[in-house]
Amino acid sequence: MSERYDPGAIESKWQAIWDRDKLHSVAEDSDLPKKYVLEMFPYPSGDIHMGHVRNYTIGDVIARAATMQGYNVLHPIGWDAFGLPAENAAIASATHPSTWTYANIERQKASLARMGFSYDWDRTVVTCDADYYRWGQWIFLKFWERGLVERRSSPVNWCPSCATVLANEQVIGDGVCWRCGSRVEKRELEQWYFKITDYAQELLDALEDLPGWPERVKTMQANWIGRSEGAEVLFALCDERGEPTDERITVFTTRPDTLFGCTFFLLAPEHPLAMRLAGGTEHESEVRAVIEAAARETSVERSLGERQKWGAFTGRYVVNPVNGEKVPVWVSDYVLMEYGTGAVMAVPSGDQRDFEFARQYGLPIPPAVIREDDPMLEKLRASQERVLDDVDWECAYDGPGVMVQSGRFTGLPGGKNSRGVSEVIEWLAERGAGRAAVNYRLRDWLISRQRYWGNPIPAIYCGACGLVPVPENELPVVLPMDVDITKGETLADHPEFYETTCPQCGGPARRETDTMDTFTCSSWYYLRYCDARNDSAIWDKAKADYWMPVDQYIGGIEHAILHLLYSRFFTKVFRDIGITEASEPFTNLLTQGMVKLDGHVMSKSRGNVVAPEDMISRFGADTLRAYVLFMAPPDKDLEWSYEGVEGMHRFLMRAWRLVTEVCAEVSPDVPPLGTSDAGKDLRREVHRVIGKVTRDVEQFGFNTALAALMELVNAAYDYRNKVGPAERDRSTQLECCESLVLMLAPFVPHMSEELWSNYVRREGSVHVQGWPTSDARIAAADEIELAVQVNGKVRGRVVVPAGTAPDAIESAAREAVNDHLAGKEIVKTVAVPGKLVSFVVR
RNA sequence: GCGGGUGUGGCGGAAUGGCAGACGCGCAUGGUUCAGGUCCAUGUGGGGGCAACCCCGUGAAGGUUCAACUCCUUUCACCCGCACCA
Numbered sequence: 001m002s003e004r005y006d007p008g009a010i011e012s013k014w015q016a017i018w019d020r021d022k023l024h025s026v027a028e029d030s031d032l033p034k035k036y037v038l039e040m041f042p043y044p045s046g047d048i049h050m051g052h053v054r055n056y057t058i059g060d061v062i063a064r065a066a067t068m069q070g071y072n073v074l075h076p077i078g079w080d081a082f083g084l085p086a087e088n089a090a091i092a093s094a095t096h097p098s099t100w101t102y103a104n105i106e107r108q109k110a111s112l113a114r115m116g117f118s119y120d121w122d123r124t125v126v127t128c129d130a131d132y133y134r135w136g137q138w139i140f141l142k143f144w145e146r147g148l149v150e151r152r153s154s155p156v157n158w159c160p161s162c163a164t165v166l167a168n169e170q171v172i173g174d175g176v177c178w179r180c181g182s183r184v185e186k187r188e189l190e191q192w193y194f195k196i197t198d199y200a201q202e203l204l205d206a207l208e209d210l211p212g213w214p215e216r217v218k219t220m221q222a223n224w225i226g227r228s229e230g231a232e233v234l235f236a237l238c239d240e241r242g243e244p245t246d247e248r249i250t251v252f253t254t255r256p257d258t259l260f261g262c263t264f265f266l267l268a269p270e271h272p273l274a275m276r277l278a279g280g281t282e283h284e285s286e287v288r289a290v291i292e293a294a295a296r297e298t299s300v301e302r303s304l305g306e307r308q309k310w311g312a313f314t315g316r317y318v319v320n321p322v323n324g325e326k327v328p329v330w331v332s333d334y335v336l337m338e339y340g341t342g343a344v345m346a347v348p349s350g351d352q353r354d355f356e357f358a359r360q361y362g363l364p365i366p367p368a369v370i371r372e373d374d375p376m377l378e379k380l381r382a383s384q385e386r387v388l389d390d391v392d393w394e395c396a397y398d399g400p401g402v403m404v405q406s407g408r409f410t411g412l413p414g415g416k417n418s419r420g421v422s423e424v425i426e427w428l429a430e431r432g433a434g435r436a437a438v439n440y441r442l443r444d445w446l447i448s449r450q451r452y453w454g455n456p457i458p459a460i461y462c463g464a465c466g467l468v469p470v471p472e473n474e475l476p477v478v479l480p481m482d483v484d485i486t487k488g489e490t491l492a493d494h495p496e497f498y499e500t501t502c503p504q505c506g507g508p509a510r511r512e513t514d515t516m517d518t519f520t521c522s523s524w525y526y527l528r529y530c531d532a533r534n535d536s537a538i539w540d541k542a543k544a545d546y547w548m549p550v551d552q553y554i555g556g557i558e559h560a561i562l563h564l565l566y567s568r569f570f571t572k573v574f575r576d577i578g579i580t581e582a583s584e585p586f587t588n589l590l591t592q593g594m595v596k597l598d599g600h601v602m603s604k605s606r607g608n609v610v611a612p613e614d615m616i617s618r619f620g621a622d623t624l625r626a627y628v629l630f631m632a633p634p635d636k637d638l639e640w641s642y643e644g645v646e647g648m649h650r651f652l653m654r655a656w657r658l659v660t661e662v663c664a665e666v667s668p669d670v671p672p673l674g675t676s677d678a679g680k681d682l683r684r685e686v687h688r689v690i691g692k693v694t695r696d697v698e699q700f701g702f703n704t705a706l707a708a709l710m711e712l713v714n715a716a717y718d719y720r721n722k723v724g725p726a727e728r729d730r731s732t733q734l735e736c737c738e739s740l741v742l743m744l745a746p747f748v749p750h751m752s753e754e755l756w757s758n759y760v761r762r763e764g765s766v767h768v769q770g771w772p773t774s775d776a777r778i779a780a781a782d783e784i785e786l787a788v789q790v791n792g793k794v795r796g797r798v799v800v801p802a803g804t805a806p807d808a809i810e811s812a813a814r815e816a817v818n819d820h821l822a823g824k825e826i827v828k829t830v831a832v833p834g835k836l837v838s839f840v841v842r
Numbered sequence: 843g844c845g846g847g848u849g850u851g852g853c854g855g856a857a858u859g860g861c862a863g864a865c866g867c868g869c870a871u872g873g874u875u876c877a878g879g880u881c882c883a884u885g886u887g888g889g890g891g892c893a894a895c896c897c898c899g900u901g902a903a904g905g906u907u908c909a910a911c912u913c914c915u916u917u918c919a920c921c922c923g924c925a926c927c928a
Contacts, residue, residue, distance in 0.1 A: 172923095216846050216922080223845060223924050230928085253928060266928090309926075334926045344928045352843090353926050441927060560923080630866070631854060637921095639854065643867050650881095651866080657881095704856065707865035714865090721883085787861045792909050794861050830908050835860050840908045 005656040007620025011750040015116060023767060024118040028546045030072035036547045037063040038526055038586075040555030040563070041078045041125075044104035045085045048111045050595040050602055051556065053612045054628045054638065058592055058702070059554045060117045061629065064746035065697050067118075068771040074547050075118055076529040078125035079105050082133075082454045083518040084162055084179060090453075090485045097453040097485060101128060111613060115621045116749050118767070123532040127521040128453075132528065134476030135538040136521055137458040139570075141469050142577055143194060151459075151467060153190040155270065155337065156446055164450045165191055167517060168443045169224070169562045178562075192448035192457060192514065196569045200225055200440045203568055212588030214635070217560045224561050226441025229417070230254035231425045233345065233434040235265060235318035238326060240281075244319050249273065252340035252439050255398075256428065257420035258350040259322045260406040261368025263358065263388075265329045266311070266344045269294035270337035277314040277329060286312035287331050294333045309334045309357045320345075321433035322424070323407060332357065340439055348396065355396040364388040369401045369414030380404045445566065447517045452483050452490045454515025462502035462509040471503050477511070491515070522563055523570040526550050526585055538579065545581050553586035554634075560591070590700060593637040595628070602640070610640055622748035623649045629702040629747060652751060655713050655744065659737045662716075663759040665730065678722050679729040680782075685715040686736045687779035690772050693743045706747065712740055734760070739772045788813045789838040790820040798837075806831060813837035 018024065039059035042052055056077075063075035079101075086097035093100065105126060112119070125132050143149045157166040161182035170178040177184055196203075204225045207218045233256060234248040249265075267274045269291040278287035290312045311332030318329055327345075334353055335344055348358035348365040358365050366388045370376055380387060386405055400415030409427075414420040428434030448457060456477040458470035470477055480497050483489050491497050491513035502509040524538075530547045531539035549571075555563075564586070571585040594601050597608040615624045627648040632638040689712040696705035716736050720728065738760050745752040745766045756766035781802060786809065788796045796816035800809055810829060814821060817839070824841035831837050 214846095219846050220923055226924085226927070228927070251928080255928080332926095334928095336927070339927045346928085351928065353928080356926095439927080441924090557922080633855085636848090636855090641854070641867070644854070647867055653881095703854095704865080707856075710865055717882095785861095789861085789909070792907090797861080828908060830860090832860055832909095836909090838860080838908050 003660065005653050005751070007622055007652075007750065008617075010754045011114070011116060011621050014750045014753045015113060018116075018118075018765075018767075019113075019121075021765075022122075023765060024075065025120050025122055026072060026074050028543055032070055032072040034074065034547060035063075035066045035071035035552070036074045036526075036550045037066060037552045038074075038076070038529075038550045038554070040553070040559065041080050041522070041525060042108060043080045043083065043085070044101055044108055045089075046104060046107075046604075048108050048612055050610055050612060050628070050640070052108075052112075053115065053624060054595055054634075055554055055556070055592055056112065056115065056117050057625045057628055058590065058634050058700070059552075060115075060625075060749075061697070061702060061746040062552055062554070062700075063118055064749065064767060065771070067767065068742070068745065068769060070770070074123075074529065075120060076123040076125075076532070077112065077117070077119040077121070078123075078525055078529070078532075079108070079127065080518065080522050080525070081105065081126050081128035082515075082521055084164075084451060084453070087451060087453045087485050094486050096481065098128065098481060101453075114616055115612070115625065118749070123529050125525055125528050125532050127455075127518075127525065128479075130476050130478055131535060132525075133455040133479075133521065135528065136455045136516065136524070137470070137475050137477060138472065138538055139520075139524065140458055140516070141472060141475075143573065144469050146573070146577065148195045148198065148573060150193045150195060150444070151190060152193065153188060155186050156189050156191055157184045158187040158189070159184055162451075165189060165446055165448065167446045167519070169445075169565070170517075170519075191446050192459075193444040194447050194520075194569075196445045196566075197440060197442055199569050199572055200227070200442045201438075202572060203442075203565065206568070206572075206584060210584060210587075210589075213586075214589060214591055217557070217564065217589060217591060220560045221565055224442065224565065228252075228254050228439045228441075230437060230439065231256040231421075231428065231434050232341075232437040233259065233428060234321060234432075235345070236321070237329075238317040238319065240316070242317055242326065249318060249343050250341050251343050251345045252437060253345055254416065255347065255350060255369075255421070256424040256434070257403055257406075257409070257412075257414040257418060258347040258368040259320065259345065259424060260403070260409070261347040261349045261366050262320050262325075262345045263327055263348060263364045263366065264346045264354075265318050265327050266335045266346050266357075267314070267329060267331045268335040268337040268342040269331055269333055271331070271335075271342045273343075274314065274331045277316045278312075278331070281315045283313055283315040287314055290331050290333060309353065309360060311357060311361065321428060321431070328363075330357075330361075338443065339441065349393070350396055350398055352396045352398070355393075365393060367404055368406060369403055369420070370397060371399070371401045374401070377402065377404065445517075445569075447520055448512075448514040449517055450490060450492075451515055452479075452485055454518060455479070455521060456491065457512040457514050457516055459512040460500060460502060460509045461512070462505060462507060464507055465502055465504045465509075468502055468504050468509070474503070479515075519562060519566050523566040524574070526553075526567070527571075527574070527580065541579055544579070548580055548582040549584055550586045552588045552590065554590045554592060556594070557591040564589070590634060592634050593632060595638050595640060597640045599639070615645065619645060619649045620652075620750070622751045623652055626652065626706060626747050630706045631703070633703055634700050651710055651713070652748060654717075655709075655740065656751065656755070658713055658716055659741060659755045660759055662730075662733045662737050665725070665728070665733075676723070676727070676729065678719055679732045682715055682719045682729075682736060683732050683778055684781060685712060686732075686739050687774045687776075690739055690743065691774035691776075691779060694771065694774065697746070702747070705743075709740065709743060709747075712736065716740075741766060742769055742772045745769075784834055786813065786834075787836040788817045789836055790817050790841060792838070794836075795820045810837060814839070 037059055039055050063073050067073045081101050086101045089100045090097040157171050159166055159177040159182055161180045171184050172178045175184050204227055207222060230253050232250050232252055234250055236244045237247040237249055239245050278284045311330045314329045316329045317326040320327055346354040348354040349367045403409050403412045403414040403420045412420040425436050456479055458477045460468045462468050498511040498513050500509050500511050527539055527544055531543040567585045571582055574580045575583050600606055600608055602609045627645045631644055689708045692708040693705045741752050741755045741760050752766050783799050784802055785797055785799045787794050798812045798816045800812055826839050827842050828840040
């Protein structure tokens with residue numbers, strides 16, 4: 001009677017019906033509590049891969065389960081469609097980036113539909129559509145109004161292969177381009193920046209308000225922001241004759257308590273002062289050599305491993321404000337222009353790098369902060385002379401200790417965040433020679449790109465007025481389609497694009513021809529989903545406030561800094577502009593693990609990919625979905641196994657057969673619900689599994705939830721093997737099948753729908769049913785098995801009726817381990833209700 | 843160097859401090875089948891014993907506890923992020 005499980009037929013049938021009925025469209029007018037479930041949107045770089053399948057399946061289970069549990073669920077999808085891969089593909093295949101991009105979007109859309117994901121397709125956004133990117137330009141203008149946009153010249157990361165600049169966050173690993181892996185070079189260029197550093201402190205502090213984020217991601221962001229507390233100290237520059245001038249050079253230090261140990265002063269090779277000081281002197285050639293060598297090297301090579309430090313004396317001195325000492329100014333390649341002020345005070349006794357430099361060039365190493373138990377302490381106390389060097393020192397000491405040879409501060413505790421630090425700062429501040437300061441590693445976000453396939457920056461250069469924003473009512477600045485990327489063209493090759501008039505004075509002007517970093521497009525798409533079709537505003541605030549923040553975000557760990565930091569920044573600016581109430585975009589974050597084959601991440605270049613489409617064709621989308629959920633917890637890497645896929649397919653067929661057989665059995669003279677022992681056992685198992693699966697889904701334990709469903713199917717077969725067809729309790733079996741199908745629904749939506757609609761209930765969609773509830777009274781066992789331990793080892797077990805008095809349990813337990821108690825004295829008895837009884841004997 | 847994470851059978855993986863190895867894969871035996879596959883049943887951490895049972899076992903070494911994969915200390919290996927950051 002029952003039909004074979006045929007995923008191919010079932011899946012396409014239900015996909016068409018769900019689509020026709022708009023089963024997954026949502027509105028903001030529900031009485032139900034909202035839940036916004038979001039997966040990171042794909043880049044349309046070809047077919048979807050297993051990483052997408054895993055990411056979107058996890059999100060789909062969360063979204064579908066939430067719907068059944070009574071939430072109004074927003075679950076949208078879109079495409080992150082601007083970017084270099086489209087240009088590269090266009091060059092390779094002699095097409096236009098838009099042709100390639102939209103074709104891929106259609107292919108991916110079809111694959112996602114085949115997977116049966118519950119998206120509200122009416123909200124789809126594609127970032128290269130003008131009705132999306134115009135709002136990206138609008139955001140740019142708003143940022144500009146708020147002083148968060150800057151155009152300035154500074155050393156930037158240049159990818160020679162991509163022929164564009166990159167943000168700091170896009171330089172990864174050993175200093176390579178995040179996208180193509182080429183070595184990144186340093187260039188001095190004028191570029192557009194978003195001033196994310198204005199939000200550095202809040203981006204750091206607010207991490208504490210994100211308990212739903214993995215610790216790992218928060219730590220990575222905190223490290224990236226890299227807050228250091230310390231002081232700015234002003235050193236007076238001396239003239240050629242060594243006489244102090246009014247010019248001050250500022251350094252940042254975390255250790256002002258070591259100022260008395262400063263014996264030289266360092267400038268980064270890029271520091272403008274370097275050549276100014278040494279130029280035209282006997283030191284010029286040596287200083288120039290250091291500067292030129294540093295310029296030849298990439299910043300990567302400069303920071304690689306243990307390398308010899310190299311420097312040159314400029315011939316000039318600066319005055320140490322705490323003791324008036326003149327210390328020589330050197331230029332060295334271990335000082336970075338991009339951190340702090342590009343100038344540092346060197347304390348060789350307290351900093352290993354300075355120590356090495358001092359040893360190399362024979363500069364003095366006077367102790368400033370030493371260990372309290374350092375034998376040198378006594379010697380220094382006794383000595384009237386300043387100890388300038390101690391040959392015993394093997395390396396610098398940067399731990400906590402006591403300040404020595406430090407004038408009025410001598411004897412104070414020193415070290416990071418010590419009293420010595422705060423007292424020195426206070427002293428400096430009183431004399432205008434310094435102040436407390438905080439320094440961040442985070443740099444401003446360089447957002448301009450010298451590429452065609454991106455969102456045009458809405459700015460105009462006017463000879464008379466300077467930089468002028470494109471007026472809001474002239475948006476969008478449309479990206480022209482007639483640019484021939486195969487000839488290496490960019491917007492700068494198209495006068496009809498860039499020739500314009502100044503919005504302010506009406507004179508001839510030139511449009512900006514750079515486009516924005518694609519990460520600007522992906523930093524606000526989750527807000528646009530809230531009101532995706534709005535053509536008069538970026539979104540309706542009420543709608544955004546209804547859905548935001550995203551309750552559950554799911555995506556790869558590779559975005560731990562880039563996308564997630566930028567999105568947090570955007571959301572905070574939006575809040576300050578007043579277009580959202582949300583302060584953080586993503587309340588809970590799940591970073592899913594990678595899908596690997598033979599221990600390696602699947603990749604086209606490695607040639608170890610398993611195509612989702614093949615798997616769908618062979619086993620069906622439901623099998624693939626359940627498989628990727630079952631093989632590992634969502635945040636762990638998943639090792640692909642073809643046998644594992646087959647195993648999951650077997651389970652689905654087994655579940656299918658169970659439900660169809662049970663529903664086909666017609667025996668009206670069935671005993672009432674769960675009266676036989678076997679029937680009671682099955683019913684108990686049903687309710688135990690409901691409880692287990694409910695908890696597991698809540699905690700994203702999809703692998704254990706599926707395991708519990710397997711146990712339920714196994715239990716149902718056990719029952720049917722034990723009880724003859726005539727005696728089988730049809731009500732209990734139906735309750736079992738109904739619960740099973742309801743719980744399977746988020747995992748294997750097509751099969752569940754087919755079983756629900758054509759076998760179990762024959763009415764309504766399974767996906768709009770309520771989630772089953774576990775009845776604790778039914779789930780409770782009437783008999784409990786307890787382990788009995790003697791001195792911590794299990795020596796026996798007892799079965800007692802539920803509710804047996806503790807005394808009776810204990811004596812039964814004693815009986816069960818009689819042999820082990822013989823001749824011994826029971827010193828202690830520990831009873832854990834429902835678990836075990838433990839005797840301690842002597 | 844700093845920060846984060848992971849170590850459990852042949853494999854993927856389970857275990858609010860309470861019977862380690864759920865569930866699945868693989869494997870073995872038997873059944874169904876003309877046969878292969880499918881499917882069904884049973885077994886499956888290591889060692890010892892005819893056996894009821896006993897000993898060992900969660901990277902390593904200590905500790906706390908009646909009881910430790912789980913908590914504490916030390917340590918090893920691997921993975922990830924940052925890094926001449928002053």
